[in-house]
Amino acid sequence: MAEAIADNSERELPYVRAITEGVREVLLEQDNSFVAGEDVAGAGSVYGYYAGLLDEFGPERIYDTPISEEGIVGLGVGASATGCRPIIDLMFMDFLGECMDEVANQMAKMRYMFGGAATLPLTMLTMSGAGASLAAQHSQSLEAWICHLPGLKVVQPTTPYDAKGMIIAAARDDNPVIVVLNKMSLGLMGPVPEGPYEIPIGKANVVRPGTNYTIVATGRMLHEALKAATQLTELGIDTEVIDPRSLQPFDTATVVESVKKTHRVMVVHEAVRFGGIGAEIAAQIQEDAFDYLDAPVARVGAPFSPVPYSPALESIYVPSAKSIVAEAKKQLGL
Amino acid sequence: MAEAIADNSERELPYVRAITEGVREVLLEQDNSFVAGEDVAGAGSVYGYYAGLLDEFGPERIYDTPISEEGIVGLGVGASATGCRPIIDLMFMDFLGECMDEVANQMAKMRYMFGGAATLPLTMLTMSGAGASLAAQHSQSLEAWICHLPGLKVVQPTTPYDAKGMIIAAARDDNPVIVVLNKMSLGLMGPVPEGPYEIPIGKANVVRPGTNYTIVATGRMLHEALKAATQLTELGIDTEVIDPRSLQPFDTATVVESVKKTHRVMVVHEAVRFGGIGAEIAAQIQEDAFDYLDAPVARVGAPFSPVPYSPALESIYVPSAKSIVAEAKKQLGL
C-alpha cells in the first residue's frame, strides 16, 4: 500500500522534514500519543525535526524534559504500559549508555516477564552516525546492542520516504520500536507522499536490482553502496543493493534470495565492524546460502577504534563508496 | 609459563575460591589496587568470592559502595586515570544497563579521545549467566555489547585455573579489562596453582584436540561442549573443543587453524544467538577459512526471548550438550 501512495506524489522533501511529517501523522492519528525528550518542544530538537509541532499540537502533546535519559525512557515505559502511545526522543544514540537499563531491562522485557500482560506501544527516535566531527561520544552507531535484545524492534530508515513511513509503522506497532536516524542524512532529498503511509517493519528493500553481486547496506551506508554499485557495474559487476530497513526483525529471506542469485555478497554498515550487525547478517547468509556462495561474505564497517574528531581521520574512519569498492575487489579477486 | 606453574600443583579449588585467590594476588602485588563494589567487603560479595579479603587487607583496600553502578564504574575510571589500579565489581552483568555510559563512553574511550594521554589500568569483575531461576534481569550474557567497544578488553574464564590467572592478567594489564564470570560455575572444581600466574589475554585454549570437527564454546558452554564432544566422538566425530577465553581481543588464528584442519565448526555461547559474539566468530571463520569449510559454520545460542524464570523453560532456554549434539547432527547431516 505504501507503494501505491508513493506513486501519487512527486513532492520532494528532505529527510529531516519527512521525520517531522511522520511524527505529525502519528500525533494526528493517535490521541494518546505525545512527544517527550530533550529540547524537542521549544527547539523542535537540536536537529529541528520536530519543528512546528509545538505550535500545531501545543504543550500538552510535545514535552521538553530535563536532561535525564533514564527518566525519559522510564516515562515512555510507564506511560506506554498504562494507555499512552509515547514517542520518546533520545537526542544521540550514544546516550543509550545513560538509559540502557530502561531500554534493555524494562522496555524490552516487561511484556515477557509479565507473561504477556503488558503491552508497550512505545516509539523511540534516536540519532546515530559519524561524519560531523562530533568525536567519540556523539557519533556512534550502536544498533548491535539493541538488536541483541528480544522484545525490541529496530528500524533504520535511509530515505525521506522510509523515514516517514517507518515512523508511522513504528508508532502503530504495539511493541517498543527504536527508530535509528542518521544525522548526515538530514538534508537528503527524496519523494515523500502526503498523508499517512506505512513502511512495513521486517521487510527489506531491494533498492537496486543486480545479477551477480549483492551488497546489503544499512543506514547511511546505503547511499555509499549505491555509489559503489555504479562503479562496480563499470567493472562488470552487476550489483544488487539491499537496504534491510528493519534490523530487528531482520528479513533474512530477501537477502538470502538475492545471494542465491548473485553468489557473492558484502554487508556494509557504519558501526564498528567487530560485533556489528553485519556479523549477524554474514553468519545468517552463510548458514542459509552456504552452497550458493562463491566467495566468503565480505563485511565493511568502521575499524576498531572510537570515532576520531579530526576530519582527516574521521573521513577514513567511516566506510565509503571507495572502501566498499576496494573491499569488493579484494573479495572478488579483481 | 602458566602451564609450567600448573604442573607444580595438584591442589584443586572451586571456581569461586580461584577468583578469591586471583584478587588476593593482585592486592598483594599492587599497592595501588583496591576492590570496590556492592557488598564486596562485609559480605565478600553475594557470591562470596571476596570472602576473607576484608579481614586480610582491611577496609582501606576493600570498599562496600552504595547501590550506584554508574558511580561505582566512575569511581574506577577516575581512580584508574589518576594512579590507582582498581578492581571494580558489578554484581550482575545485567546491571551494565545502569553503567553503560561509564563503560562505553568513558572507560573505553578516554585514552583514545585524549590522544593517548590517559591510561586506565582498571579491572571489572561481573557475573553472567542463566540457570538459577533468576529470571530476565539477573541471568543475561551481554558480552556482545562490550566486545563491540574499541578500548576494552573482555575475558571470560571457564575454569578455576583460568579464573585466577585471567584476573591476575587483567589487573596487570594497563587497559580496562572486563572479566565475565559465570554464576553456575562457582562450585566447579579444578587445579589451581598457588602463587601468582597469568593466563595471557588474547590467546585461545584448545581444551580438547580433535581431527574432524571443531566446537568453539565460550563461558559455561565450554563444559557442555566437552560433554557434547564425548557424545559426538561416539558417532565418529572426533571433536576439537576450543575455549576462546579472551573475547576481545579474539584469537582468530587459533580457531581458523583448527577449522582448516577439521573443515567443520560450530560456535556455542549462552547469550541470545541473534547478535551474539558467535555471529562475529562465525563471520570471521567464513572470511578466513572459506575454502576449508565443508559445511556452514553452525551457531548455538539462546533463543530469541528474555530469560524465563520457570525451570521448565529455563532448562530448554539455555544451550546444553544435548542441543549442541542435535545441532551438530543437523549441520553434518547425521
Add this chain to the structure above:
Amino acid sequence: MTADISNKTLIDMHRRMVRIRLFEEAAGKLMEDGKVPGALHLYVGQEAVASGVMVHLTNKDQVTSTHRGHGHLIAKGGQFDKMFAELYGKSTGYCKGKGGSMHICDLELGMLGANGIVGGGPPIAMGAGFSAKFRKTNDVAVTFFGDGASNEGAFHEAANMAALFKLPVVFVCENNGYGEYTAQSNHQAIVDVADRAPGYGMPGVIVDGMDAIAVYEAAGEAVARARAGQGPTLLECKTYRYYDHVGVRGMGLKYRSDEEVALWQERDCIDRIEAHLIEQGISTQRKLENVHKSTLKEVHEGIAFAEASPMPEPSALLEDVYA
C-alpha cells in the same frame, strides 16, 4: 494519631497485613524446603507500609514495586493461588511462570510489577503518573523503593521529573536500614532519605513504618495531594525486615545484631494494630484469630493450587516476547 480512620479501614488494613505475613512465612518455608527456585525477598516486618498506602488506592491507581514485591501485590489485592503458582514457575502463575518472584505483577489490579532492578520502579511510576495526567484520569501512581535504591540515579531522575511536571506520584521509601548487607550509614551520609525531597521541590515526610495507622495518615495526605494535582511527595517509612535480605536465613552473615532485630520485632506492626483493634473494641481476639485462620487456609489452598498446576509447555518459551 487515630483520627479520621474508620473501623472498616482499620480492619481492612489488618487483613492485608496478615495476608502478607502469612503468605511470606509460607513462601519462605517453601524456599527453605527447596520447593520454589530462584531468589525470594521476604517482606515480613514491613507489612504496615504496603497496607497503609494501598488502602488509599483503586485498581486504576498504578503501583511499581521492588525485588521485595509480594507484599505490595498482596496489599493491592493479589491472589495467593496465582502468586504461589508463579513462585513455583507454573503456567497458572501471574506471569505464566516467566517472571517469578522478582517480576510478579497484576496489571488488572494496577500492580505494574516487582522489579529485579534496584531503582527500576521510580521511572516507570513517574511514567504512569505522566500517563494519568496526560489522559486526564484521576489516578495516581505510587512507587515503593528502598533506602538502598535512593542512591540510584534512576530515582533521582524520576523524582526530579515528577516534581517538574507536577505528576500525581507518591514516592514511598521503605527505609529498612539496609541495602542487602550494607547498613544505611555505610551507603549514604544522611539519616533521613526524606531530606532529598527539597532538592526536587517536593515535600518530604517521615513516618513510623511499623505503625499502619501512621502510614495510613501520611499516605492519605500524599495521595490526596497527588490526586488534587499538587504533585509528588516523598514519603519515608522507617521500617525493618525481619528475615534476611534474601530468603529466610540468606547467606547466614552476621551484619546486624540479634538485639536490633528483637527491638524492631517488639514494635511489630501486626501486634500493634491488633492490640489497638481490641483496645478500642473494634474487633475481638477471636475475630482476629479467624482472620489468621482463614488466611492460612487460603495460603494452603494457594499452595495446593500451585502444586497441582502444570509447568509451562516448551512452546510457551517463545510466546509473549512481542505483542
Add this chain to the structure above:
Amino acid sequence: MTADISNKTLIDMHRRMVRIRLFEEAAGKLMEDGKVPGALHLYVGQEAVASGVMVHLTNKDQVTSTHRGHGHLIAKGGQFDKMFAELYGKSTGYCKGKGGSMHICDLELGMLGANGIVGGGPPIAMGAGFSAKFRKTNDVAVTFFGDGASNEGAFHEAANMAALFKLPVVFVCENNGYGEYTAQSNHQAIVDVADRAPGYGMPGVIVDGMDAIAVYEAAGEAVARARAGQGPTLLECKTYRYYDHVGVRGMGLKYRSDEEVALWQERDCIDRIEAHLIEQGISTQRKLENVHKSTLKEVHEGIAFAEASPMPEPSALLEDVYA
C-alpha cells in the same frame, strides 16, 4: 567581600579570565568562518567561575569539565597553541586531533578532560577524589557541571558517594539558567541547585558566579574543607553564557530575551574585576590593556600554530586505542 585576597591573586584571576574570553571569542569566530569543524560550546560570560576556582588548585589537583570545557582548561593553565590545534583537528593538538573541543584535556595539568556526556564528569571526579584519599596525597578533585547536568543520575550517584566516603571533591555547579534551549524552570522544580546538597549530607553554597572574588572565596572554603578531609561541598555559581548553547549564534532560536542577556552582560565579570583593580589601585587601565593585548597576541600565535600544523597521519587512526 574582598577580604583575604592578595593583589597577586586578583591579577592572576583577571589574567585567566581575559585569556578565556579572548580565546573563546577567537574560537567562536573560527567556527563561524568554518575554519574549525564540529561543535563548539563557548564559555564566554562564565569566566569568573573557572578562574575563581582554579586559582586554588595545583597541577596535581584534578578537574573534570563539561562540553563547555575550554574555560576550565585555560583557567587551569592550558596552552593556546595546543588548544587551537586540537580544535582544528591537527596532530599537534592536545589530543592529537582525536578529541576536539568536547574532549580537550591536559593530564599534566590535572585537567581530566572536557566531556561530551552531560553528567559525565562528576563520577570521574569522585573517582579522582577517591584516588587522592586512597593514595594519601593531599590533592582535591573539582568537577564542573551545569544546571542541566544536575538532573542526571550520574551527578546524584557521584554526590552521594563523595559525601559517604568524605572525599576531597568540590562539586561546582555552573548554573547559567539553561540546559541547551530549556530554561531551568522547565527542567527542575527548584531555583537553587544547592538545595540538593543536604540530601547528600554535604554543605551547599550559593555564590554570584559573575563575581570572581566571591567565587574565589567560596571556592577557597570548599577546597580547604576538601583538603582538610572534611568531605565534599556543592558550590552553586549563578552565571550566564553570553553566546548560544553551541557556537556563537547557534540555531538562531529565540529562547531568551535580549533584555535578559543585556542584564547579565551589565554584570560582566571581567568589567567588574577590572573596575575593582583600578579603583583599588591594584592595577591601571594601561596595564590591563596590556594583558588583553598580550593575550590577543598569544591567540594569534596559537591560531597560526594550529594552521601551520599537519593533520594526523592515517596511521594515527588506530593508535591510542590501547595502552
